[in-house]
Amino acid sequence: MYAMKQKDVTAALDLDDKKSIAAQWFRNLRDSICAEFEAIENEVTAHECASMPAGTFQKKQWSRTTEDGSDGGGGEMSVMKGRVFEKVGVNISTVHGRFSKDFAEKIPGASDNDGHFWASGLSLVAHHRNPHVPPAHMNTRMIVTSKEWFGGGGDLNPIFECDEDTGFFHDGFKACCDRHDPEYYPKYKDWADEYFFIKHRNESRGIGGIFYDYLDSGSWEADFAFTKDVGETFRDTYCALVRKSMNRQWTEEDREAQLLKRGRYVEFNLVYDRGTVFGLQTGGNVEAILMSLPPVAKWD
Amino acid sequence: MYAMKQKDVTAALDLDDKKSIAAQWFRNLRDSICAEFEAIENEVTAHECASMPAGTFQKKQWSRTTEDGSDGGGGEMSVMKGRVFEKVGVNISTVHGRFSKDFAEKIPGASDNDGHFWASGLSLVAHHRNPHVPPAHMNTRMIVTSKEWFGGGGDLNPIFECDEDTGFFHDGFKACCDRHDPEYYPKYKDWADEYFFIKHRNESRGIGGIFYDYLDSGSWEADFAFTKDVGETFRDTYCALVRKSMNRQWTEEDREAQLLKRGRYVEFNLVYDRGTVFGLQTGGNVEAILMSLPPVAKWD
Numbered sequence A, B: 001m002y003a004m005k006q007k008d009v010t011a012a013l014d015l016d017d018k019k020s021i022a023a024q025w026f027r028n029l030r031d032s033i034c035a036e037f038e039a040i041e042n043e044v045t046a047h048e049c050a051s052m053p054a055g056t057f058q059k060k061q062w063s064r065t066t067e068d069g070s071d072g073g074g075g076e077m078s079v080m081k082g083r084v085f086e087k088v089g090v091n092i093s094t095v096h097g098r099f100s101k102d103f104a105e106k107i108p109g110a111s112d113n114d115g116h117f118w119a120s121g122l123s124l125v126a127h128h129r130n131p132h133v134p135p136a137h138m139n140t141r142m143i144v145t146s147k148e149w150f151g152g153g154g155d156l157n158p159i160f161e162c163d164e165d166t167g168f169f170h171d172g173f174k175a176c177c178d179r180h181d182p183e184y185y186p187k188y189k190d191w192a193d194e195y196f197f198i199k200h201r202n203e204s205r206g207i208g209g210i211f212y213d214y215l216d217s218g219s220w221e222a223d224f225a226f227t228k229d230v231g232e233t234f235r236d237t238y239c240a241l242v243r244k245s246m247n248r249q250w251t252e253e254d255r256e257a258q259l260l261k262r263g264r265y266v267e268f269n270l271v272y273d274r275g276t277v278f279g280l281q282t283g284g285n286v287e288a289i290l291m292s293l294p295p296v297a298k299w300d
Helices: A015-043 A163-178 A184-195 A220-245 A252-271 A274-281 A286-292 B015-043 B163-178 B184-195 B220-245 B252-271 B274-281 B286-292
Strands: A058-065 A071-080 A085-098 A116-128 A136-144 A148-156 A209-215 A296-298 B058-065 B071-080 B085-098 B116-128 B136-144 B148-156 B209-215 B296-298
Touching: A015 A071, A015 A085, A015 A116, A015 A136, A015 A220, A058 A286, A071 A286, A085 A286, A116 A220, A116 A286, A136 A220, A148 A163, A148 A184, A148 A220, A163 A184, A163 A209, A163 A220, A184 A209, A209 A220, A252 A296, A252 B252, A274 A286, B015 B071, B015 B085, B015 B116, B015 B136, B015 B220, B058 B286, B071 B286, B085 B286, B116 B220, B116 B286, B136 B220, B148 B163, B148 B184, B148 B220, B163 B184, B163 B209, B163 B220, B184 B209, B209 B220, B252 B296, B274 B286
Parallel strands: none
Antiparallel strands: A058 A071, A071 A085, A085 A116, A116 A136, A136 A148, A148 A209, A296 B296, B058 B071, B071 B085, B085 B116, B116 B136, B136 B148, B148 B209
16 A cells, blocks of 8 residues: 555646536536436326426526627526426526625625626525425525625425425435534524515415525535535435325316415515515526426415 | 675685595595496306306405504405406505504605505505406505695506507597696606616516605695596596407417416515515505405516
8 A cells, every 4th residue: 555645636727627617516506416316306106296207307407698798608408397396496507796885785795896706606496286295495506706705595395384395305405414513403404494485474384494605614624515515405304204205196276276386376475585686686597596496386 | 687796615624525535535446446347247148158157246345454553544455356357356445544654755745744645545456367357456546644635546567568559548548637737747758767667677567657755736736636546547548448458369378478467567566666575564454455466476
């Protein structure tokens, strides 16, 4: 055996390296999530879904031009309209450009960077045919202005709350957070409770999860490791939850309750969601931004 | 015959009189619109609608308490889920209180009135079962801060545009406007085109109509007369349009197109609609404010 000193590659990372590594990782996460979701599509055995063809993801790329006509990056939508997942989108994007002056004032480090920004991330929203399978949302992102940080989170939006599922979902995120910093879970759980709240209805959007933003601990490597763990934890936890309930029977009343719950989801996304506001403010791809909207929703 | 000088009653109106007269008139307009819509429900003869029971309006009152716990007025919702009108709401409200400091800065005359306001109005949104019957929206209102003014308008949102219907709808408003001021129609039509526009989709919400706000010509009587004419013109024009198309046959594809169009309507209402923002900002009744949302909507 040769004793070799391990090279600390990360200490040598410059900002461009970090951007490439993060953007590539969001793509890898997207691939692993889509593969799992397609596997789930093939596994369902009960009720009418089993007689439908299994869904596969359809990809669609988009590019973005900035206001002055130059390249502003772009993204790739992956949408599946399947027999378990009535509609699920797993979008990645890597964009750059300049914020409007007004918007720059709301984003840390943007005003003193003449509005210049770079952002890369993954965004996922899943709506199911079976009202017993909880819809979910997850997002992870790296953002650079004159500052740089990670943000992300995930939340579960069951139509019918189930303590066992709620516990399982939160336990997954708690274990994930605790692997990085014992202060993360309580802080990010509270942030999720505050963020995923439909103020005008005075009701939560779901049973929460975690939400974090502006994460810059001083170690990009540590923050990136946490963000990766959040993405993988969500994937594994959520796939287990979908598999657990996808073969349950449901009634017309269950479906009706699901469609009304989706109406609330639409209200949250169009009125409060940061990703939606960010996307629309930065001239993002509208189809990709509004991929989060359910295929069908009802209001009383 | 005795020669009697006609008493100019309106010159003697104080602000409280104006408020009462306007609020009562909005109620009367509501009654006449609901009566017409219920009559229409009884007239449909074709397709599956004719085998359903005719709808009737259900009324629901709500009251509003201000942040300091005092009386803040209230309103009355009238909602009908019928066989022609899949869901229609005709709401009236008369509210008063104080705007938040931030919101007061956006409303003429509110900041120098310590945020105090009074507002009364009628708001109507109609969604139909038959995709060939165009959905519509209408609103008229009187608002008082340290200033006082009228606002309102109406627009038509056909799933399938029809030049004849568009012409008829606009001709009605043009004739109405021209009875009061030849400058109104071109100005208020343009305002509607600008206002009823879904910026992030870069598409109009429908075929427009008229929109006006901050109308204070110097004569309350003239502005009120115009506002009354707008309400009555909308009622008469719209009822004619509903009757014209309600017995047409439609296909599953037509229904699908209708539900997707409704998705766009939801986007407009939750992202841009002034009445929605005003209502949510002033602690209005959420059920009444979001009455405008369709019973069911779809997204691609």
